[in-house]
């Protein structure tokens with residue numbers, strides 16, 4: 001099978017009825033780009049920049065970050081690279097920030113909340129990204145956006161830094177797309193409002209599932225409630241995709257669900273434009289998609305949206321699409 005998949009390395013990702021989607025890889029470090037390219041990735045759909053900040057004793061400098069972002073952009077040779085700004089907090093701690101312990105870290109001071117409050121740190125990262133933007137096809141994405149106001153704030157800080165850099169004679173690309181992670185239910189529900197203002201969405205199902213079903217993604221005892229195929233999740237995803245398309249924007253997914261063989265047929269049917277997954281899943285997903293029909297998956301997706309439970313959806317996809 002691996003051998004058959006390898007033939008698809010330099011192919012586009014196209015369904016039987018000629019509908020094209022993009023398959024990207026998720027990375028944590030510049031070294032991970034190699035794996036994405038070797039596995040036929042068409043983009044980096046998520047660069048988790050947290051790893052630049054973790055496992056050390058102080059914040060990375062602007063120069064260090066610039067070098068990392070530049071390396072990733074150059075190695076991707078003009079292919080899209082979605083860089084997510086710092087998403088620390090929750091399960092990812094930075095001891096040197098010396099933040100107080102929280103009762104509910106996943107509901108607490110994390111990601112964009114922390115960045116909008118600790119602005120020096122945020123601005124340093126944004127400057128490094130803006131400076132690197134001329135080396136490839138950069139897209140900047142803000143994590144954990146819960147309200148439109150957070151998006152406005154983050155975007156205006158980004159534009160302030162861009163203006164300042166340009167005033168000092170530093171080149172910045174004028175084609176940087178700016179998007180958000182949709183991983184909080186409020187944002188998925190209000191997707192039509194966000195869609196008017198962002199360039200793209202990327203659905204973060206790892207968090208969206210835990211917040212929608214109120215089931216901690218790290219807690220074994222409630223893992224039975226962590227249900228990617230729950231129609232509640234599928235309906236939220238549909239709402240996000242429809243809102244984006246109404247406003248002419250593209251939608252990706254960078255949570256684990258994007259590389260899942262049960263979810264892929266449904267996501268294809270719902271109209272997802274970009275799937276970003278671990279590099280080792282890309283060729284398998286391309287092979288699966290090449291054997292599906294978009295129009296059949298549309299019918300399948302409509303059907304699962306009316307179902308009652310995750311189990312029902314999973315059994316239906318397994319028997320009708322995966323034939324087992």
Ligand code: PEP
Pocket residue numbers: 046048087183203204205206207208254255256
């Ligand atoms: C997600 O929440 O789906 C996501 C991709 O982000 P992370 O797993 O880094 O929280």
Ligand code: MG
Pocket residue numbers: 183204206207
């Ligand atoms: Mg997340």
